[in-house]
Amino acid sequence: MARIVGRPIGFSLAGMLRGRYPGKKMMLTGIFIILFIIMISILAPYISPYPPAQRSVPISQLGTPQPPSWKHPMGTNNLGYDMFSRILYGGRVILYVVALAAAISLGIGVPLGLVSGFYAGKLDRILSVTMDSIYAFPGIILAIAIASVLGPSPKNAAISLSVVYIPTYYRMVRGKTLEIKEMLFIEAAKSLGLPDRITLLRHVLPNVAPIILVVFGLGSTDAILTEAGLSFFGLTVTYPKPDWGLDLYMGKDYFLSGAWWLVFFPGLMITLLALGFALLGEGLAEKLEIRTER
């Protein structure tokens, strides 16, 4: 793993498309899936055939979910909402929550990991034990508890997710920092009398960056599935706001009597989004020769 050290990380799109490297296909597929979902979420107001939370069928059909048809390619639910429109809109919340959570976890987990690994003192020990304890606990259970206390809202869901995923970033960054610290060139930087801040930013951080990217890919996979779980339990938004996790929950009562389209499409989108990040993370890990825990 020492091989990561000193390798320049150029992630220009052109560079990624050119040449052959392990994990390329996975990485590009992952990026494609993620971009596709981001795009439909942005364009939802312009491309969705109906408003996502308004009756789109005649009153006579109310109360009975309608199967997919030309007018409603993904069917309608008992309230007559068009499922296709809800699918197009339904990624907005989860993308927002996960992006916000990733930003918070990165913003807290990475500096903590860097400092903790670099100074390796009493603080480091306390932090490590705390982070390891949270890490070893089932993430979604903790997130449910926090979200239930904070109350259902996208922002609170993001905070709950952050508490769960800060340890993931922290652990990886701390481990890598310890490793790099031992390496000679950091010693050299120290003997030159550089302030620690400069050493951390100029020498440690660039070498930790690849790991952060991989953790971002794989950590976001977990975050998406956890956030979908929070949505599923009604801890992110309230109906009728379009959201894949919530729609899946609402469809739960109908699909056993045959309305498969109410659960099939929302769940598929969640899995697809998670798969996008997983492929990105795996591809990156392979390209950067980083062994992952999962």
Place this chain on the structure above:
Amino acid sequence: MALLEIRGLNVEYPTLSGIVRAVVDANLEVEGGEWVSIVGESGSGKSTLAYSITRLLPPPGRIRSGSILYRGVDLVKLPERELRKYRGPEIGMIFQDPMTSLDPVRTIGDQIAEALLEHGIAKDKAEAYSLAGDALEEVGIPRNRLKSYPHQLSGGQRQRVLIAGAVALNPRILIADEPTTALDVVVQAKIMDLLEELKEKHDMTIIFITHDIALAAERSTRIVVMYAGHIMEDAPAEQLVENPLHPYTQGLLNATPDLWSDKRIESIPGYPPDLRRPPPGCPFHPRCPRAWGLCRSEKPALLDLNGRRVACHLYRREGAGR
């Protein structure tokens, strides 16, 4: 009929960048009771030749053509299930790295006894363990070590255990692939003594693979020199050391430190060829100090010269060049 007869053997490793021809047209006979050492640098094909005998080539290695007759049975054509009966009781093997050649999570007794049961040498577990204990004692390890795990033994002890595991099955041939390379010099000598002792006691034939021609010279009855997948020279050990015929053998001997003379050590200049694109003619010609025209165009055949063999144009019957 010889005990082991290798005829026209070709072994290759297909790789992404081309086919590596690790052994080329090898012919070799081994008589019962011999100690034949196969000597060569790494990549000379000496280990590949040895592993082809029991078809334990590391993937993607494969035997392309040729036959390996063990007491008249062609091991190359034998189905895997049949061949298994030969591995161990007929042809045993010991390996270079004793640290990694034992299963780390099983006791050494379990590992030795398992093979005794597998081949029906022992009727039941109790007998297998008692035989395994005998085998350990024979190599100088107390039998109460049967319950030890590999990590509780030193490198030399582990090699002894491996030897015990092979010899317990009473093989006619023991193939030893650089068994002392990973050990320090004192232990090395002891292991060599042990091998010699066991060879006499069990009337075994030894095929000894080594890069160290001096080590080979100490105990062998015969030495076979390989280079770039080819057998270059094959002679009784004493003759080969006293009077090496092939320039490559001469180079190897010159590169060996001699305790009793202050002769300068000269290594052979240059590097072995890329086996995916071997040079035309004699594979050694680019490094050979005595190469001449024919060496660059025609591959020399392995010539018979009064009980020894050499593959070099210097010894063509016409007497050219000398």
Place this chain on the structure above:
Amino acid sequence: MPRISLGPLARYIIIRALMIIPTILILYTLVFIILRIIPGNPVEAALGTRYIPPEIKQRMIEQLGLNKPLYVQYFQYLLGVLHGNFGTSLVIVGRPISADLKNRFPATLELAVWGFTLSVIIGLTTGTFAALKRGSKTDSALRILSIIAYTLFIPWFGMMLQLIFGVYLHWLPTSGRLSARVSLHPITGIYTLDALLTGNWPAFIDAVKHLILPSLTLGIVLSGAYTRLVRTNMSEVLASDFIRAYKARGIRDRKVLLHALRNAFIPVVTMMGLQFAILLGGAVLTETTFSWPGIGSYLVEKVSLRDYTAIQGTIILFAFFVGLISLIVDIIYALIDPRIRY
């Protein structure tokens, strides 16, 4: 000389057990803090707009010790938990949480153990298969499948299985633990075990039928990690010298493969603690999807009721459970790997 003399092993177990205490304490502290974030107090928050006479409200607050200083609350509750007392419900006033948890826990344990076993079996077979076929089309297909398995959203995957095997094929039940027509005398609360203990075959088969879909959901989703780890380890082990040495002694392939598996399995064991924790998280979703009456679905029910003492108790029970599992994993690891020194 014997590897397992009781002395060092017992000491090892005790040390490992002690190491779990800080983990549980930290989680307890975290939960304690989180639940004190609620504006006002948990009683007010749980009651919401419902009207309750002030004197009863006051009694609830006193009963829960919420009028005492924070550090007193902290240690009082902790002491209670150590005596099996998880406090009383905020919603069904006076009902002890521990009674609910005791009722519900066996269902989660049963589901988790079955799901866990399935995930290990699936992971071991697919991983070994991929390693044996390394570099082939099957290998890369299994690799992608293992990634997909991990990204399956559990409620969705569970519902798809319900749809196929329950709604369309009518092969398996889609919810609950036991059919209404089947009677079973509970002993441990683990139905498959109880059925076996009482020799009640119809109940055993019925309980297994109910278990298949939920545990398969968990098993498949959790198997991906094992598939990949086993594949990597198995490829390394199969190329190792001692496997070649086994073959050189003429050991039959099936046995050699078993020895290889045993070696490849050891690193898998170290991962099991963390995997089990992830599985428990998945169990919360699975239980909700399959109306499985375990502590996972209990947690979700209490969340919608805002029964904060019940939530606190459930989380702490989960923390103990996770700690216990990691202790068990450590012990198994020490027993199967002779190289571990304790």
